[in-house]
Amino acid sequence: MPGKEFLDPCVDCRDADAALTLRRRRLCKDCYIKFVSYKVFKRMEKYRLNREGPRNTRCKLLFPLSYGLSSSVLLHMLHCQLETQRSKPHAPPGFDLEVLIIEPSTMYSVPQYDAGFDLVQKLFPLCTFTRISFHDIFDLVPDIQETMSHFAGDEFKDDTSKTNTERLSAFRSSITTATSKTDVDRALVTRLIVAFAKKTDSLAIIWGDSDSRLAAKTLANVAKGRGSSVTWQVADGMSPWGLEFNYPLRDLFTAELRDYAGFFPELTDLIIPDEQLSENTLTKNLSIDELMMRYVLTQGEKYPGVMLNVTRTANKLDVSQMPSNVSHCTFCGASMMNEQHNEFCYACARSRPALSS
Ligand SMILES: [Zn+2]
Ligand SMILES: [Zn+2]
Numbered sequence: 556m557p558g559k560e561f562l563d564p565c566v567d568c569r570d571a572d573a574a575l576t577l578r579r580r581r582l583c584k585d586c587y588i589k590f591v592s593y594k595v596f597k598r599m600e601k602y603r604l605n606r607e608g609p610r611n612t613r614c615k616l617l618f619p620l621s622y623g624l625s626s627s628v629l630l631h632m633l634h635c636q637l638e639t640q641r642s643k644p645h646a647p648p649g650f651d652l653e654v655l656i657i658e659p660s661t662m663y664s665v666p667q668y669d670a671g672f673d674l675v676q677k678l679f680p681l682c683t684f685t686r687i688s689f690h691d692i693f694d695l696v697p698d699i700q701e702t703m704s705h706f707a708g709d710e711f712k713d714d715t716s717k718t719n720t721e722r723l724s725a726f727r728s729s730i731t732t733a734t735s736k737t738d739v740d741r742a743l744v745t746r747l748i749v750a751f752a753k754k755t756d757s758l759a760i761i762w763g764d765s766d767s768r769l770a771a772k773t774l775a776n777v778a779k780g781r782g783s784s785v786t787w788q789v790a791d792g793m794s795p796w797g798l799e800f801n802y803p804l805r806d807l808f809t810a811e812l813r814d815y816a817g818f819f820p821e822l823t824d825l826i827i828p829d830e831q832l833s834e835n836t837l838t839k840n841l842s843i844d845e846l847m848m849r850y851v852l853t854q855g856e857k858y859p860g861v862m863l864n865v866t867r868t869a870n871k872l873d874v875s876q877m878p879s880n881v882s883h884c885t886f887c888g889a890s891m892m893n894e895q896h897n898e899f900c901y902a903c904a905r906s907r908p909a910l911s912s
Pocket of ligand 1: 565566567568569570571582583584585586587
């Protein structure tokens with residue numbers, strides 16, 4: 556019997572009309588989801604098989620969720636993997652996902668997102684969730700108080716009689732330029748997430764950066780003098796914090812993640828659009844990170860291959876090739892090859908309040 560005729564058949568299954576174009580191929584919804592999910596599945600293989608760990612024990616992975624497009628889509632994909640993994644009786648033990656949320660209202664001027672926290676727990680029941688505040692950094696990273704005081708210099712006095720919220724916001728407002736603010740926030744967030752991952756005995760941190768974000772981060776890091784951190788901030792492998800960093804979305808573009816999210820209304824409900832979290836709208840107030848992200852998003856749509864090349868090249872940087880006896884910046888953890896006697900790396904030093912104005 557001849558098959559059903561389609562006006563615009565999917566090139567993979569030929570059994571449905573195509574819903575959209577993926578890398579010049581017309582695909583139906585199911586084949587699209589399968590294609591993008593497989594890219595992530597391959598990247599998680601190592602943890603699914605967990606060959607290095609003890610037999611029959613799941614390894615624990617920490618997953619920071621920002622409610623942004625990339626991390627929400629990645630969580631959705633990984634949860635589907637967990638469902639499949641748990642439904643097979645003889646499958647390898649695989650991994651557990653410990654999801655960490657830094658409540659966005661403690662970082663940006665947005666309302667507290669309780670609805671989001673309720674929704675993720677309902678959508679992804681196979682994961683465990685913890686919600687913390689940005690200012691919990693004082694409890695989770697005990698030496699941060701001292702590091703902040705040194706970093707901010709004499710002008711800044713940390714008043715421990717104040718609440719942690721007030722102390723953190725006093726420190727953040729001592730940083731003057733948009734680039735330095737984003738840079739410092741990013742270093743603090745990493746410290747907080749790493750501390751939580753260690754507290755929960757996680758083996759690795761699974762970051763939700765898309766290919767576009769990794770390309771933007773690579774370019775921004777070089778522009779900010781953070782070349783030495785490019786390795787662990789965009790490449791898979793060991794970080795200076797003694798935990799593996801992994802970026803399973805590295806083969807997917809932001810536009811592809813947006814299409815994926817479009818197929819799941821529950822994801823659209825959950826995701827906070829990036830624009831809402833970016834307070835500066837005038838180009839002159841944008842940080843280098845935001846500028847690079849805009850550049851990659853606009854140029855990446857025109858020349859996707861170029862952006863892919865940026866991250867592929869950066870991923871070839873091998874963390875294990877770094878000499879092990881170098882000292883590390885006390886603020887951001889970057890290795891300091893030629894700055895052995897300094898406390899802060901070149902890039903962090905440039906973000907310090909006394910110097911960044
Ligand atoms: Zn199809
Ligand atoms: Zn540093």
